[in-house]
Amino acid sequence: MPDDTLLHFEDMPPGTVFPLGPKHVTADEIIAFAMEYDAQPMHLDAEAGKQSILGGLAASGWHSCSMMMRMMAKSYLLRAAAEGAPGVDFVKWKKPVLAGDVLSGETRVLDGRASQSRPGIGILHLRHELRNQAGETVLESENPVMVRLRNPESADI
Amino acid sequence: MPDDTLLHFEDMPPGTVFPLGPKHVTADEIIAFAMEYDAQPMHLDAEAGKQSILGGLAASGWHSCSMMMRMMAKSYLLRAAAEGAPGVDFVKWKKPVLAGDVLSGETRVLDGRASQSRPGIGILHLRHELRNQAGETVLESENPVMVRLRNPESADI
Numbered sequence: 001m002p003d004d005t006l007l008h009f010e011d012m013p014p015g016t017v018f019p020l021g022p023k024h025v026t027a028d029e030i031i032a033f034a035m036e037y038d039a040q041p042m043h044l045d046a047e048a049g050k051q052s053i054l055g056g057l058a059a060s061g062w063h064s065c066s067m068m069m070r071m072m073a074k075s076y077l078l079r080a081a082a083e084g085a086p087g088v089d090f091v092k093w094k095k096p097v098l099a100g101d102v103l104s105g106e107t108r109v110l111d112g113r114a115s116q117s118r119p120g121i122g123i124l125h126l127r128h129e130l131r132n133q134a135g136e137t138v139l140e141s142e143n144p145v146m147v148r149l150r151n152p153e154s155a156d157i
Numbered sequence: 158m159p160d161d162t163l164l165h166f167e168d169m170p171p172g173t174v175f176p177l178g179p180k181h182v183t184a185d186e187i188i189a190f191a192m193e194y195d196a197q198p199m200h201l202d203a204e205a206g207k208q209s210i211l212g213g214l215a216a217s218g219w220h221s222c223s224m225m226m227r228m229m230a231k232s233y234l235l236r237a238a239a240e241g242a243p244g245v246d247f248v249k250w251k252k253p254v255l256a257g258d259v260l261s262g263e264t265r266v267l268d269g270r271a272s273q274s275r276p277g278i279g280i281l282h283l284r285h286e287l288r289n290q291a292g293e294t295v296l297e298s299e300n301p302v303m304v305r306l307r308n309p310e311s312a313d314i
Contacts, residue, residue, distance in 0.1 A: 033223075036223075036227070037223040037224070037226050037227045037230075038223075038226045038227065038230055039230055039235060040230065040234060040235065040239065040241075042241065052240060052241070053240045053241060053275070053278075053303065054241060058241075060226065061241070061242060061244075061245075062219065062222050062223045062226045063223075065219050065222065066190075066193075066194040066195075066219045066220075066223065067194070069194050069195045069217065069219045070193070070194045070195065073194075073195055073196055073197065077197060078196060078197065082197065083209060083210045084197075084199065084209070084210060084211060084215075084218070084250075085218060085250065086249065086250055086251075087218075087247065087248050087249040087250050087251075088218075088245065088247060088248040089247060090244065090245060090246060090247060091244050091245040091248075092243065092244040093241075093242065093243060093244050094243075094244075118210070121210075146210065
């Protein structure tokens, strides 16, 4: 049975902004992710990080994306009629995410349209941005997300 | 001291192909990643997955990217003079990655150039593709990766 309390496509018009974070990034979780998925020295060891371009113990870029996903889930996706995403338009890792950083930012709905191929589904084009405690942008990304329509028969989609 | 045994920029010319995988994807690791980073029902529960567009217990797209990163590390990055990546050009999650899938594929070097802003660094443009045991492409991505030059003074870069 459809859950009317969930955010549907129509509840997230262009211009809608959802806050992300704050998220405190610890050395332990940077190292844990790296040991599992990205065991390059600058993600495992503070000294190796200092000697690298990144300048310190730095999160794997995919870890930063995964932390962003957790912030998105907490902020809006877990209370939305979301059906996943077909991909990511781009990710820019603009600055290293270092142990001790506190990340926050927002997702902005850029536009939305009904899916051509999937009845009852709308596609939202989202822009995500994360900044560190100094206000420096560390991550920018955009991607399409599938969300169920509240009124699939509505003519104004 | 530089490690001459590492793969440097000059050792990875356009056309170079590195194999990825095979990687057997288990339900346990799909759920573990989801609980940490992407707790949407289709990534946590087989029944919810079946009722979703994804058709079964499906890995978070970011989990698929992270698994690909692990395959890349194992195949070539951990033996390369790699200095991280500025971002990702795109990711296409073309098919769901389901519990029990076996993923394999390859990274292909599309082109390379010396960094304009970072002396001693070359930038390789890489294309990654993962397929499941049925030969269906599940993930496509391209991104630039920074790798140290073996001969920074070489005129033919």
